[in-house]
Every structure is written in structure tokens, then in C-alpha cells.
Amino acid sequence: MESLRSRLKFENKVEDVKLRKRKSLLYSKEEENPLNNGVLRARVVLFCVVFRLINCILVQTSFVPDEYWQSLEVSHRMVFNYGYLTWEWKAGIRGFSYPLFFALLYKILHLINYDSVYLLIWLPRVTQALLAASADVKFFFLIRTLENHDVARWTFFCHLCSWFTWFCCTRTLTNSTETSLTCLALFYFPLSGSKTSSSTKYLALVALAVIVRPTALIVWFPLLLYHFWQEEHKLRLITHSCIPIGVAAVVISALIDCVFYEKWTLVQFNFLKFNIFHGVADFYGSHPWHWYLTQGFAVVIGPNLPFFLHGCTIAFRRYKILLAVVIWTITVYSLLPHKEFRFIYPVLPFCMIFCGISLSHLKAWRRVAAVVLLVSNLVPALYTGLIHQRGTLDVMSHLQMLCEDGSDSTRLQPDILFLMPCHSTPFYSHVHCPLKMRFLECPPDLEEEGYFDEAERFYDKPLLWLKTSFPYKSSLPTHLVLFDVLEKDISAFLQANNFVKTTEIFHTHFPEGRVGESIFIYERH
Structure with a gap:
């Protein structure tokens, strides 16, 4: 039995070495021919932009009140001085940084006398679509640095097929922006095998995600611990990156909120105080602890679920930190009484990596599986985007x-x-x-x-x-x-x-x- 285990370990090491050699050869060829790499990047960027703009146009329904009342309604009041602010803004648990971005767009339209209701509705949506497109591009090239081109292609296919990503990513929701920023930050995160890591860039994007939505820390907590554990120069990481970026984020956020609340307000603290310690979130409904396990996660990942489970059996060792993030996030949100599908949306791109690995391993069956996956995602995507709750x-x-x-x-x-x-x-x-x-x-x-x-x-x-x-x-x-x-x-x-x-x-x-x-x-x- 022991000899069998040793043999299996040896075979796994040989496979890893072969994979690294294939990837190394692929990257050396790309470096030798940067023109081809540049053409590929341009094609991916163009495709993602067009795809997400079409996505934006084909989502004409409502999802949750927050996509208006925590963004566009606030922005409209900031610029045009009339509108309604919900109780969250009176209690100081929401930050003005996110609606300020749309307010700037509104102000530009107002100054050039183009503030038609049509542009006020669609320009923020188009902006969200462009942000989602940039996240798609980074996600593709991240997987391409971690895996071979075949896996990257199928992972990207699964990501673009996701009905819930289609349904959410172009909406003016803090969850949508949080997910896009998480994808962008993951591109610079020091995953094993990544050639694009940058502590300063990914920490800045994480800080921005936390400003937009404080719960982004739930997703990033295990990743930050993993980085700290793997980092050789721990003190340098803390003093040169974590502290300066963290302090800058808190100061900038506080200054923006101070201007619009007209008093010193730390919304991140108020958010935790009201929603966690005072249980105000429970007012909007509560679910049993197992809701994400029995319903929520299955709905969000949709028809990709079997491929995710299959991919976990294949690559759970290689991407155990990403799988740990998914499990950790679902566990934490399961402990909170108020639950919504959108809360676990930021871990969906992590799941798509395992789905792509699954499809790439199906060999002869993967084209049939891809057609089934495309159709089974397309139906709910179009129905929820064009018909349901419009x-x-x-x-x-x-x-x-x-x-x-x-x-x-x-x-x-x-x-x-x-x-x-x-x-x-x-x-x-x-x-x-x-x-x-x-x-x-x-x-x-x-x-x-x-x-x-x-x-x-x-x-x-x-x-x-x-x-x-x-x-x-x-x-x-x-x-x-x-x-x-x-x-x-x-x-x-x-x-x-x-x-x-x-x-x-x-x-x-x-x-x-x-x-x-x-x-x-x-x-x-």
C-alpha cells in the first residue's frame, strides 16, 4: 500500500513537471513573438467590450432595490438637488464613494446640457458593463498564465456562459462592482504560478472594493492570510503595502463621507454596528443557516454546478486556496440570518476556474457538454434579463x-x-x-x-x-x-x-x- 502511494506521488510530480514545461514553452514562444500576443490581447479586449455592451442592452429588468436606491437615486440627489434618501443614508451606514462616481457622470451630462433621462439611466449601466469587460479580460489572461491555452479557453467560456454573471454584472449594484474589482485584484494576486503578481496593485483594488462594499473583506480575508503566510518579506509587505494602502483608503473614504454627511462619519464601522451587532439586516428577511447550501449556491452557479464539482475533484490540490475562499465565504454568509443570492456573487469567478478545468478534461464529450452548458445558461439569462420583473x-x-x-x-x-x-x-x-x-x-x-x-x-x-x-x-x-x-x-x-x-x-x-x-x-x- 505504501509503495502504491509513493508511486502515485511520483507520478503526480512528473505530471506537474510536464505541465510546467509545457507552460514554460508556451510563454517562451509568446515572448518571442509579442506581435501575436498583442493581437490576441486586442481581440480579447474588443470581444469582451462588445459582449458586455450587448449584455447591458439585453438586461432590462429589475433585481433588487439597492441597484437604484444605493446608487443612482443618491447620485441624482447629489447633482440635481432633489430626490429621496433611504434611512441608511440618514443613519450613516452607506458610503458616498460609490454613488459619487455616477454623480460625476451626471454632472458632466448636466454641464454639457445632455442630462436626458435616457442617458441618466443607461450611461451608468454602460460604465458598469465596461468595468465588467475589463474584469473579463484580466480573468482570461490570469487563467492563461496559470494554465495552458486549452484550459484558459474553456474557463473563459464557462465564465461568459454564467447566467448569473450575465444577470448581475452590468447592474449598478455594489455587489457587481465588488465582483469586478475582485477579478481585477485576483489578476495581480500572488497565486502559485502567476507571472503578473503585484502586491501594491492587488491591495489597492481590494481596498477600493472594501470602500464600495465593506463585505468584500469576507472574500479577501483568507487570501490576505495566504499571501502573508507565503510572503518571505512579511514586515516589508505590512509596512510598505498593507498599512499605507489601508490608511489611504480609510482616509479618502472618510473625507468623501465627511463632505456629504457634513460631519465625521466612518461608514464601515456603522455598517457593521447596524447590520451585525444590532441585527438590522434581519428586518429585510431571514433564512435558515443551510439556505446557501441547499438553494443559494446552486441557483447562483446554475447549470455549471456539476462541472464545478467535477473540477474540484481534479484540481482541489492545485487551487486549494481558491476553493477555501468559496467555502469560507459561503460559511460566513450562512451564519448571518439575512441571505441573498447576490451576496455570494463575488466568488462565482473562482468557481469558473474549476468548471473550465472540468470541461478541458472531458476530452471527447466536452463539445457536447459545452452546447448543453450554453443552452441551459442562455435560457435563464434571457428570461431573467428581458422578461422577469420588468x-x-x-x-x-x-x-x-x-x-x-x-x-x-x-x-x-x-x-x-x-x-x-x-x-x-x-x-x-x-x-x-x-x-x-x-x-x-x-x-x-x-x-x-x-x-x-x-x-x-x-x-x-x-x-x-x-x-x-x-x-x-x-x-x-x-x-x-x-x-x-x-x-x-x-x-x-x-x-x-x-x-x-x-x-x-x-x-x-x-x-x-x-x-x-x-x-x-x-x-x-
Whole structure:
């Protein structure tokens, strides 16, 4: 038995030596012919840019409120001085650094008088697409330095096929930016066999990811420990890279937040205090500890799951640190009550490395497997990007047309009330005119005097809430926006006050709870 183990170890070492020789020969050929390498890089860059721009155009649905309320709505208020800030900005748990980036784009459009609502919606999305494209390029060339061209090609194929990456990467979500920055940082991270490592560059990108979203530290914690353990000059790493970059990131972030909060605010500390120590995140829902293991991870990785598991059996020794990051991240998020699919999105590129290795080892079956993988990812990607949950965006296009009515002083000024779960739709960033709009508020209980959840009170007794809130006809809104499931409950109020349904907009084939299949716009006559 011992002799068999020794023989297997010897054979593994021989295979590793052969692999290194093949890779060394490949890189020497590339270095001898830099023109070919440059042409390849240009082709990859062009392909990724075009691919992600198409990706951007073909995602016309909503995912979660944060993609607007923690970015574009804040940016719009910063530049145009009207809009709504959610309770997080009043409590100081969100940083202005991320929305500031979009605010700069908005300001440029405003200065050149091109601040149309169309550009305000799509320019940030295009910017996210370009960031995702740069991450794709770096990801491809990282795998190409670690593996042979065949593995790099199949890994890249798996990465581009991922339905969840398609669904998320061009959205104005902090999770999307965090994932793109993680890919960029991984390119410079000192993985075994990497020829592009740079401590300063990867630590700067990690610091930027933490500024955008503090939870980026969860993903990078084991990688930072691994780097420290492997580093020969540990003291130099800490004093010349970690401390200067960390201090600079904290200072820059604090200064930006100080300017916009008009007081000294450390949002990273507040984020931890409210979400972890005070458990405020639980207000938005909680799941059992095993949710990521039984549902979340399987949905995010999608049809790539069998290839990921197969790839783990092949390359878990070679990439044990990357597999450890995936397991660590899922474990940490499993311990937190509030869970969402997007939270584990940053480890998806790590998983694609194992998927690519799996496909490259299938030999004769890999083309069939690739077709199955492509089709099985394409269907959910197109469905979730073009059909599922699109109504909350389409309704804002209809309401934006009321801006012309609002500019006519001879007509009744539009007054819109959203009778929907709070933050169901974007707000002023998607109409870009100071219409009078209001929605049902639902801040969490921060143990403040006079707290109440307006949305909960409304849904508890909708007719009573409406009669109490609008005792006189003169105080009634001109437009009501609601999901179809609410129509029956308030039909008496609608008829008594001459509200007429003017628009019906499809939203989803899978209505759930207070979210209906369609959205109705009622207008008072």
C-alpha cells in the first residue's frame, strides 16, 4: 500500500513537471513573438467590450432595490438637488464613494446640457458593463498564465456562459462592482504560478472594493492570510503595502463621507454596528443557516454546478486556496440570518476556474457538454434579463411622460402615490423631473421614538389607511400605482373617488405575496 502511494506521488510530480514545461514553452514562444500576443490581447479586449455592451442592452429588468436606491437615486440627489434618501443614508451606514462616481457622470451630462433621462439611466449601466469587460479580460489572461491555452479557453467560456454573471454584472449594484474589482485584484494576486503578481496593485483594488462594499473583506480575508503566510518579506509587505494602502483608503473614504454627511462619519464601522451587532439586516428577511447550501449556491452557479464539482475533484490540490475562499465565504454568509443570492456573487469567478478545468478534461464529450452548458445558461439569462420583473422599470417610463403635464401650469399637477411594497421601483433617477411622488415607507425599527412601518400599516388595513390619509378629495393623489393583487382590496376606494385604470403593465409570471403579475396605473378623473 505504501509503495502504491509513493508511486502515485511520483507520478503526480512528473505530471506537474510536464505541465510546467509545457507552460514554460508556451510563454517562451509568446515572448518571442509579442506581435501575436498583442493581437490576441486586442481581440480579447474588443470581444469582451462588445459582449458586455450587448449584455447591458439585453438586461432590462429589475433585481433588487439597492441597484437604484444605493446608487443612482443618491447620485441624482447629489447633482440635481432633489430626490429621496433611504434611512441608511440618514443613519450613516452607506458610503458616498460609490454613488459619487455616477454623480460625476451626471454632472458632466448636466454641464454639457445632455442630462436626458435616457442617458441618466443607461450611461451608468454602460460604465458598469465596461468595468465588467475589463474584469473579463484580466480573468482570461490570469487563467492563461496559470494554465495552458486549452484550459484558459474553456474557463473563459464557462465564465461568459454564467447566467448569473450575465444577470448581475452590468447592474449598478455594489455587489457587481465588488465582483469586478475582485477579478481585477485576483489578476495581480500572488497565486502559485502567476507571472503578473503585484502586491501594491492587488491591495489597492481590494481596498477600493472594501470602500464600495465593506463585505468584500469576507472574500479577501483568507487570501490576505495566504499571501502573508507565503510572503518571505512579511514586515516589508505590512509596512510598505498593507498599512499605507489601508490608511489611504480609510482616509479618502472618510473625507468623501465627511463632505456629504457634513460631519465625521466612518461608514464601515456603522455598517457593521447596524447590520451585525444590532441585527438590522434581519428586518429585510431571514433564512435558515443551510439556505446557501441547499438553494443559494446552486441557483447562483446554475447549470455549471456539476462541472464545478467535477473540477474540484481534479484540481482541489492545485487551487486549494481558491476553493477555501468559496467555502469560507459561503460559511460566513450562512451564519448571518439575512441571505441573498447576490451576496455570494463575488466568488462565482473562482468557481469558473474549476468548471473550465472540468470541461478541458472531458476530452471527447466536452463539445457536447459545452452546447448543453450554453443552452441551459442562455435560457435563464434571457428570461431573467428581458422578461422577469420588468414591470417596475416599464412603469417609470410611463410616469416619465407626466413630466410634460407637470410643466403645463394650466393643468392639474401630477401627484403620484405608489401603493406597493416600499422601494419596488426606481424613483427620480428614472423620471428626472421634480414630479410629486410618494411611496409607502418601511424603515427598520432603530428603537427611536415615534417609529412606525407605514407599508405594514397600509397592508394590514388598506381601506382604513387610505380613508385616514386622504380625508378630503382635494388631498387625493392624481395617480395611483399598484400591483394587481391589491386591486380587489381597495376597489371600493377607487370607485368612490373616480379612479380609472389607464395602464396595465406586465411584471412577472411568478407573482408572490404582495407582488403581482401586473402593475396598474390608476388616474383620477
